[in-house]
Amino acid sequence: xxxxxxxxxxxxxxxxxxxxxxxxxxxxxxxxxxxxxxxxxxxxxxxxxxxxxxxxxxxxxxxxxxxxxxx
Numbered sequence: 001x002x003x004x005x006x007x008x009x010x011x012x013x014x015x016x017x018x019x020x021x022x023x024x025x026x027x028x029x030x031x032x033x034x035x036x037x038x039x040x041x042x043x044x045x046x047x048x049x050x051x052x053x054x055x056x057x058x059x060x061x062x063x064x065x066x067x068x069x070x071x
Contacts, residue, residue: 001026008042010061012049017061019045 002025010017019042023032034042041060048057057063 004032010042010046010049011066012046014066015049015054015057016064016066017045017049017057018064019061 003022004025005020006023008019008021010019021034021038021042024035025031026033045057045061048054048060054063
């Protein structure tokens, strides 16, 4: 069993959250997968962004605002 860090991005409305998770690689056909805690963490960040609660979301992730580019 190997563990490796990866960045997951969550996009909700005009915000993007960058969340670091740990992927678990195993020999079975279901890998890689997230720990239960990382999965809950991603859900918490997503729900906080949906509610506009940036303080809670920023406790678990780096936040960014997406803006359209005028060309």
